[in-house]
Amino acid sequence: MKQKPTESVILDAAMRVFTRKGFAATRTEEIAKEAGMNRALLHYYYRDKQTIFNLIFERRFSEFFKGLFIIFETDSPLFEKIEKMVDHEISTISQHPDLPRFILMEVAQHPERLIEYGQKLGLNPRIFLEQFEGQVQAEVRAGRIRPIEGRQLVINIMSLCMYPFVAKPIIKTMMQLDESKYFEMQERRKKEVYEFIIHAIKVSV
Amino acid sequence: MKQKPTESVILDAAMRVFTRKGFAATRTEEIAKEAGMNRALLHYYYRDKQTIFNLIFERRFSEFFKGLFIIFETDSPLFEKIEKMVDHEISTISQHPDLPRFILMEVAQHPERLIEYGQKLGLNPRIFLEQFEGQVQAEVRAGRIRPIEGRQLVINIMSLCMYPFVAKPIIKTMMQLDESKYFEMQERRKKEVYEFIIHAIKVSV
DNA sequence: CGCAATATTAACAATTTTGTTAAACAACCG
DNA sequence: CGGTTGTTTAACAAAATTGTTAATATTGCG
Known part of the structure; x- marks a missing residue:
């Protein structure tokens, strides 16, 4: 049971949600839920919504x-x-x-x-x-x-x-x-x- | 100098903004500005953002x-x-x-x-x-x-x-x-x- | 003109969304 | 085991967005 590092769990979830909804319609709450975690944890690993989005967009x-x-x-x-x-x-x-x-x-x-x-x-x-x-x-x-x-x-x-x-x-x-x-x-x-x-x-x- | 009724000034502005940005990224403030009026006036003529959007979408x-x-x-x-x-x-x-x-x-x-x-x-x-x-x-x-x-x-x-x-x-x-x-x-x-x-x-x- | 009725605004209130903090929890290591 | 570090959460604070209200301006009409 290899658990993925939280960073990539977040990015993977963010990728799915952002791709489905686009930046404006995406709620950080939904990313967190999709990643199975608390919203605050997103901010622990990444400064803010925009930062996560930029990483996803580049990818x-x-x-x-x-x-x-x-x-x-x-x-x-x-x-x-x-x-x-x-x-x-x-x-x-x-x-x-x-x-x-x-x-x-x-x-x-x-x-x-x-x-x-x-x-x-x-x-x-x-x-x-x-x-x-x-x-x-x-x-x-x-x-x-x-x-x-x-x-x-x-x-x-x-x-x-x-x-x-x-x-x-x-x-x-x-x-x-x-x-x-x-x-x-x-x-x-x-x-x-x-x-x-x-x-x-x-x-x- | 025939002035258009405010209703259609609003709808025309909303049409431009919604079409450019989509529902989620559109700010009612921007519609109001584009229409040259106060945000409150949108609500005077139409219940809310969603109502305006539905009219535009149908069109x-x-x-x-x-x-x-x-x-x-x-x-x-x-x-x-x-x-x-x-x-x-x-x-x-x-x-x-x-x-x-x-x-x-x-x-x-x-x-x-x-x-x-x-x-x-x-x-x-x-x-x-x-x-x-x-x-x-x-x-x-x-x-x-x-x-x-x-x-x-x-x-x-x-x-x-x-x-x-x-x-x-x-x-x-x-x-x-x-x-x-x-x-x-x-x-x-x-x-x-x-x-x-x-x-x-x-x-x- | 003067007073309704309607149109418009500024200020306010509510809601939603985002971001922060401090405390709880877990893992690791001496 | 105890303490230290890093992880996660719940609760809170701030910001942004939407919606409301009450006061002001404008229009039309008797």
């Missing part, structure tokens, strides 16, 4: 962006890269389905954090983006894909992967899916989205 | 879903319908760019409202969805589009239209777009997304 921010950028970085051929991106995004986010909504919510409210934490992680979107745009334009010139702006393609890929998670409650309700049906739908999407994109850009033979 | 919920369902309802041919949907969504949401994020945030926190307000508006997603799936399957059988589940197509269309708004702050920062560049990008998307979808589903000739 989740990294989870959200790190994997994505790793794939941008690899120099596979375009189609392979897209396949990896789609598969990676849908797979990893499936295990943290409310991560995108959390990031979007908090970044929308404090856009300056995007720059701050982006630098902290050493992310440089400009470089990745330029590299990707170059790759796309090369394919276009080679006549393998129809003309498309690299950035529009990136936006399309991200949209197709992320939105179904962000809109999970709406999709579940409108399509009357329970948790497992929703999961199956996402599983099918790995193939569906990849093929959708390839057909969308490939020049017909 | 915005309707804005978000009503237009969408109208297009589902029309019986244009598939490609035309898709074109209308894409154009309509991107155009109308462009005028209310943070509407989708607001709806998603609040529905994620209170999914039961989706059903409640959906019924209030007389929306019946099941019927529209079945009708659309039928239309898609007919096209598939006719060999005009490649095999695809109707629901996956709906999700794809919505994703491509909505996500760029939901992720606006991230996209703006990562792609270094100012407000007008971002707007231009969305303008170009009307055509881009439509063509992307058509190529993705059309059987090559």
Whole structure:
């Protein structure tokens, strides 16, 4: 029976609650309850709510962006890269389905954090983006894909992967899916989205 | 110099603040300031914060879903319908760019409202969805589009239209777009997304 | 004008949420 | 075992947020 150190019990609980509710709607009381302890203990280990939140935000921010950028970085051929991106995004986010909504919510409210934490992680979107745009334009010139702006393609890929998670409650309700049906739908999407994109850009033979 | 009735000055201010911040992060003080009045006056016209929020939510919920369902309802041919949907969504949401994020945030926190307000508006997603799936399957059988589940197509269309708004702050920062560049990008998307979808589903000739 | 009725505000009160303190408890070590 | 350290809690205090009230200002109308 290895008991986790209280610090990480707190952080794990805080992660769940903050991710579900966002900073503003989160009550420290709820974090404490989720961690099975008294509210005062949070303050014993961490100065205040904001301090805990910042730690969580950094963690989740990294989870959200790190994997994505790793794939941008690899120099596979375009189609392979897209396949990896789609598969990676849908797979990893499936295990943290409310991560995108959390990031979007908090970044929308404090856009300056995007720059701050982006630098902290050493992310440089400009470089990745330029590299990707170059790759796309090369394919276009080679006549393998129809003309498309690299950035529009990136936006399309991200949209197709992320939105179904962000809109999970709406999709579940409108399509009357329970948790497992929703999961199956996402599983099918790995193939569906990849093929959708390839057909969308490939020049017909 | 026609002065608007105080009720609607309040609601308009509340709409802006709630939409920007969501319920939990909104301070009644901020609504009052935005409306150019004393906080007490909000309570003179409306019982409390929650009452104001409910009015706003109903309004915005309707804005978000009503237009969408109208297009589902029309019986244009598939490609035309898709074109209308894409154009309509991107155009109308462009005028209310943070509407989708607001709806998603609040529905994620209170999914039961989706059903409640959906019924209030007389929306019946099941019927529209079945009708659309039928239309898609007919096209598939006719060999005009490649095999695809109707629901996956709906999700794809919505994703491509909505996500760029939901992720606006991230996209703006990562792609270094100012407000007008971002707007231009969305303008170009009307055509881009439509063509992307058509190529993705059309059987090559 | 003058007085209702309505609109608005400032000051106050209640509630909710956060943060602190001092005392109880537990673990470790001589 | 006794004392010392670090952990946890209950009770309290402070701050922030919301809601109320009573007094003031404004409007319209006889």
